[in-house]
Amino acid sequence: MVEENIDEVEETPVETFEVNYACLRCGTAVSNTELSRLPEIKCICGFRVFTKVRPPVVKTVKAI
Numbered sequence: 746m747v748e749e750n751i752d753e754v755e756e757t758p759v760e761t762f763e764v765n766y767a768c769l770r771c772g773t774a775v776s777n778t779e780l781s782r783l784p785e786i787k788c789i790c791g792f793r794v795f796t797k798v799r800p801p802v803v804k805t806v807k808a809i
């Protein structure tokens with residue numbers, strides 16, 4: 746039996762890190778993927794002002 750090897754050309758995906766937003770009014774965190782699915786950028790509370798929340802920077806701290 747000969748197994749077929751299908752080489753899938755996999756493009757290197759553009760690194761899309763998730764950006765989180767937080768509602769200025771209630772502080773509900775929404776990811777940009779969630780926001781893009783919404784017809785309009787709006788929080789569940791009705792507020793439409795969001796602040797960008799940066800994901801915590803992973804730091805390698807050597808505590809020696």
Ligand SMILES: [Zn+2]
Nearest residue numbers: 768771788790
């Ligand atoms: Zn809100």
